[in-house]
Amino acid sequence: MINIPFGDLKLHYQAYKSDFDTAVQRVLASGYYILGPELERFEKEFANWLGAEYVVGCASGTEAIYLALAAAGVGPQDEVIVVAHTAVPTISGISMTGATPIFVDIDPKTYVMDVAAIEARITPKTKAIVPVHLYGQMVDMEPLMKLAAKHGIVVMEDCAQSTGAAYGGRKSGTLTEFGAFSFYPSKNLGAFGDGGAVTCKTKENYDKLIKLRNYGSSKRYYHESIGINSRLDEIQAAILACQIPYLHEWNERRRQIAKRYSEGLKDVVVVPQESENRHHVYHLYVIQTDNRDELQNFLLEEKGIQTIIHYPVPAHLQNAYAHLGYKPGNLPNTEYAAKRILSLPMQPELTDSQVDEIIDGIRQYFKTANTSANSVTETNSPVTGVAR
């Protein structure tokens, strides 16, 4: 029996029921369901909250990635540098443009793109770099942006897991030309269905995005470019807008939970590391251990605690991308992490006593299992700051 599920979105609805019910009822009664005032309001309020120039709502995070890259002019002849240690939808969004993903390894301490690995993969075909701010922590953006500027390459941040995360005080999605957000229900800002958004800095790109998401049209029945249907509907826009005032508080609660986990677990597993100058918002709280599968089974079978692996098979080893020719061993830090990582329950509604129960369950595993607590300060990753 599951005692503590990985996430329980009903709790989120129940805690803010009157906000959600009011928002949904208002839209149902309005007669406007697509591209109306709720979307306009959400786009403005989310842009203000982020400190972004423009926000364009769309139907999912995957399509946000596609739309941003398409607006940047990325197409079938191009290469896009990205990590394989991400949700595969990052790569789906790139593939939708026809471009080829070029995979680079991660920094083993933060699990995000190893910026030092990028330059060796730049070719005359490289059109874009997609830093993925995974688990709620941002990529080391300053050197990445310098490198991109030096080579004239567009940068599009994948912010699906980093709503509210910051680098040098600037929120994810506002540092580069484009940012792509997902509002999948479990995200730090989640809809009750699918949703996404693109941030951009210039009116020119904003105009392109507005058309791209709506059949290439900004005036009804007149189509200036080839586009798709990828819109954030009025109900989801209203649901998202009513959560913006709480977002900071929820992210702070995630940080408190992470602190509690780390204090209780740092001597038995590898706990997440927050890099200086980066504000982590813990979309996921991910530990690392040699005995990952056994620990996961123990937690579920003996304690009823559900955990998840984000992600068990890196993109470069997925069947869908076998044609790209990557082999096991090509991205050692990525592959090493994939075998050892485990995400613990994380949502703002988790109580301190539930967090303590999870900590106790993990500690009990290391006490009873015939295993020593392992490599708790270093990741032991095969490539740590040496040649790649």
Ligand SMILES: Cc1ncc(COP(=O)(O)O)c(C=O)c1O
């Ligand atoms: C890092 C990352 N990128 C992209 C996506 C795609 O978002 P969506 O599920 O809204 O299409 C997700 C979410 O699944 C994600 O976690």
